[in-house]
Amino acid sequence: MDFTDQRLSYEKGSLDQQSIPASPFELLKTWMDEAIAQQVQEPYAMSLATCGTDQKPSVRIVLMREITDTGIVFYTNYESAKGQDISENPNAEVLFFWHELERQIRISGSIAKIDADKSAAYFQKRPHDSQVGAWVSQPQSGEVANREVMEQTFEALQNDYPENSQVPTPEFWGGYEITIHEIEFWQGRASRMHDRIVYTRDSNSNNVNKNDASWSTKRLLP
């Protein structure tokens, strides 16, 4: 297949360094609100790239579940491939792409587990079948002989934990927060003259809190 004649002109918006907020969290929330308003499907789905000591990057989609004062939170199996990578190397990148808005957001930061209590509170909020599913997928990304094996495990667990019973929160499952060090906002423009503004957290600032941390911005060539 050849896609070399396929091209779109991006003309839906612009990004001006003079009129952006001092805090990238404000712009992140504004863009997220606009994506929701434009009915982007699951705008909080993001590509997460990790790299362990084998030096081989891996990328997959996870769902951002929260924007905190310092970063973003997602939930997963701590013994998954990504969990293994993160235990070896906490540096990661995240990417959102919303075609409907011709926007990309790229985040780089360091990952750490969130409090077990907070993970348990979220796990207990999830639908019953998703809770059971988390127990089935252990270790996530481990090999399974066939689908029947998975379904039998699912059914056995459904019997152990019928609807309306409490499914225990697995120790191997929980949240990670990516503390944001750098975040780039990309707005597509015509003639490949895209707008790219990157916020970098001031490394001299010990204070990582949103309201206190200072950020510098610069424009990047498209």
Ligand SMILES: Cc1cc2nc3c(=O)[nH]c(=O)nc-3n(C[C@H](O)[C@H](O)[C@H](O)COP(=O)(O)O)c2cc1C
């Ligand atoms: C739309 C979408 C949302 C997903 N959300 C999550 C998620 O929040 N957490 C998660 O562990 N996996 C999620 N997945 C599955 C992951 O992409 C991946 O298959 C899984 O986490 C195993 O990745 P690993 O390579 O880290 O073991 C999602 C996949 C898609 C397509």
